[in-house]
Amino acid sequence: MTTHIPSLTLPAFLFDSAAASILLPVAAGTAIGFSTRPKQTQTTYLALRQPPLRPPPQVFGPVWTALYGLMGYAAYRAWNTGMTSFDPRTVALTKQGATLYTLQLALNLVWMPLFFAYRRPIEATVDIVALTATTGYLTYVWAQVDEAAAWCLAPYVAWLAFATYLSAGAGYLNNWDFAAKEMPKGGKGKGTKFVDERP
Template identity: 45%
Template sequence: MLPSILLAIPRNSITAVGLPLALGLLSGSHTRRVVQGKWYKGLRFPPARPPRWVFPVVWPALYISMGYVSHLAVQALDDAQLSSTKHSLNLALTIYYAQLALNCLWSPLFFGARKIGWALVDSVALAGTTFYLTSLLHALTNGRTTHLLLPYCAWLSFATYLNGGIWFLNHVKAK
């Protein structure tokens, strides 16, 4: 069972969306400085790397989507009649917060600590957790959350490819 504060936040759609936006902003606050620095500019990148302007456009949209998903999940929890459904929705919300924590950890690992390999481990865990969350919530919300989470799943798959490619192309250099 989640602490009541973690259920109260997504009950309001504004705080539900605001939490991942704020955490994402804090998590990535040093990214701009690092990508303009020598270390990042010296990395080798895999094919299909998007231009830098794509990231500050895509991430806020994904944070809004994931935040609204938490709102829909809490609404479903509040409306649930069966204890098994309530249990599954509590599990889904726990997984939601776990993926949010993994998401917030990635930028400090990659850009802050420059631990590309650990960032890759985080990215794989984040993608797996989010795919599971998407699957779990699909039935529990009658598919209302799926269309909001599928772009996030696709982006995480692509981001994991990029992280993996960067690690592979630079892992000797990163030691």
């Protein structure tokens, strides 16, 4: 059972303010998205063999923005509800949740560079499995502090389960090797580094 680890937990002032709690994951997620070059990410996404039910790439930006906002609001709610409690167990769960929240946010932000920039599908899938498990446990912990915070995380956990399927499916269908999709310059997939696997 993970406990509160101050050195692995975001500073309290980021949980105290609703604006800071919401803006932190939204800004961090946006920064990671742009750092991995959106056009190249979209090209890579479309070029890889994907499992059924993959959404179009335009869906991910709005969905992740909404999920980051809900995640941040959940953090604000749980922290401010739990830290004002007179029950020492509730305070301890709140702090434990803050550590879990920090860990899941770090795991979340690492996935995109692993999958798209470094093209490491095995590591990306291990990361997202750990992320989903951590977030599921965080939801359970924060449900004991503030039910509304847990419900705010529910869509995020559901999306992570779907994203885990997509990550593992893409890895499996591409033999866990995205480098094998690379083509020489001027080849059939001109303008892209990958073979176009679209049907």
